[in-house]
Amino acid sequence: MPLRVESVRDRKLYRLIKATPDRTMRKGEVLFRRGDRSGVVLLVREGYVSLRLEGATGSDRTVAVAGPAELFGEDGMVPGALRPYTAVAGERGSVLPLDGPAVRAILRTSQHTLAAYLEIKERDLYLVRSAVAGSPGATARRRLAGVILDLAERLGKPVGQDLHVPHWFTHRELADLAGAHRSTVTTALNDWIRRGVLATRGRSLLVMRRGLSILRAREGGHARSVDQNSRQN
Numbered sequence: 001m002p003l004r005v006e007s008v009r010d011r012k013l014y015r016l017i018k019a020t021p022d023r024t025m026r027k028g029e030v031l032f033r034r035g036d037r038s039g040v041v042l043l044v045r046e047g048y049v050s051l052r053l054e055g056a057t058g059s060d061r062t063v064a065v066a067g068p069a070e071l072f073g074e075d076g077m078v079p080g081a082l083r084p085y086t087a088v089a090g091e092r093g094s095v096l097p098l099d100g101p102a103v104r105a106i107l108r109t110s111q112h113t114l115a116a117y118l119e120i121k122e123r124d125l126y127l128v129r130s131a132v133a134g135s136p137g138a139t140a141r142r143r144l145a146g147v148i149l150d151l152a153e154r155l156g157k158p159v160g161q162d163l164h165v166p167h168w169f170t171h172r173e174l175a176d177l178a179g180a181h182r183s184t185v186t187t188a189l190n191d192w193i194r195r196g197v198l199a200t201r202g203r204s205l206l207v208m209r210r211g212l213s214i215l216r217a218r219e220g221g222h223a224r225s226v227d228q229n230s231r232q233n
Contacts, residue, residue, distance in 0.1 A: 002070035003117050004154070005043060010113045012106045017043060020096045025049075025089040036083045038076040040097040044068050047093020048155070048167050052086045060086060062176035067155040067167065074117075076100035077107075091167060140180035141188050145215045147177045148198070152207040161209035168203040 005013055022045055025031065031042065031049065042049075048067045052060040063085065066072040075081045077100045107114045156163030171189070175182040192198040197211035207215075 002044075002064065002066040002072045003074075003113075003120055005069050005071060009116070010106075010110065012110055013103065013113060016098055016102055016106065017096055020098055022094040023097055024094050025092065027089055027091050029089045031087040031089060031095065032073070032083050034083055034086045038073065038081050038083050039079045039100050040073065041071055041076040041100050041103045042066075042073045042087070043071050043096040043098060045094040045096055048090040048169075049095070050088045050090045050173055052088060053084075054086075060088075062173045065090065065151070065169070065173065065177070067151075070154075071098075071103075074103075077104035090169070090173070140178060140184045144174065144178040144180055144185060144188050147174060148207065149212070149215055152205075152212070156207065159206065163207040163212070164201065165205045165207065168205070 005017065025047065032038070034054070044066050046068060048065050049072060050062045051064040051066065051072060053063050054060055064072075073083070073087065075083060076098075079100060107117055151167075151169070152163045152165055155167065156165045158164075171182045171185045174180075174189075175185045178185065189198065192211065192215075193200065195214075196208055197214050199206040199208060
């Protein structure tokens with residue numbers, strides 16, 4: 001899960017961001033490939049970036065996405081380190097290529113930012129452990145609900161009492177993130193739209209207020225329970 005930059009908490013990092021020019025990206029553009037030498041950490045300004053690993057069949061699998069105000073490519077904090085995954089622009093937008101050693105120095109001197117970064121890494125480790133150990137009863141539909149909740153809470157913007165996610169993630173990306181078949185994603189999304197849990201707005205998604213409760217209570221809950229479970233473990 002990428003680190004979200006907050007100007008109030010991350011003042012030193014925010015100054016670095018303000019001094020760095022934008023780099024535009026086209027949908028489908030490869031920003032870097034797995035195995036490339038790194039030296040920069042990237043911040044999404046507009047759009048979103050799909051982070052991918054090559055699967056057993058040779059095709060890429062989305063393992064995470066980074067949206068506006070989120071950092072990715074933290075391996076760039078160590079000059080010359082190899083990129084562990086491939087980053088592909090999910091839609092047209094822009095990123096900021098931040099100097100990796102400068103970001104590392106900021107993390108070392110900013111207690112709040114470092115704490116947030118370590119918390120995210122702990123969450124990532126918990127998710128990996130859960131995936132390896134398995135989760136009885138966690139159906140593909142339930143995992144998809146957790147993915148939708150996570151994206152809505154991270155990248156959504158309040159519209160009244162609903163959350164507007166101004167990005168159009170492909171069914172394949174959602175299936176990869178949920179560990180489900182694409183057909184399962186299509187069926188579940190159509191059902192949730194029919195029931196008023198979700199709604200579409202052009203090339204974006206609305207998670208309705210009642211939908212948040214339904215996904216958490218009856219079909220999801222994963223996104224909320226991660227932090228609770230990590231504390232218990």
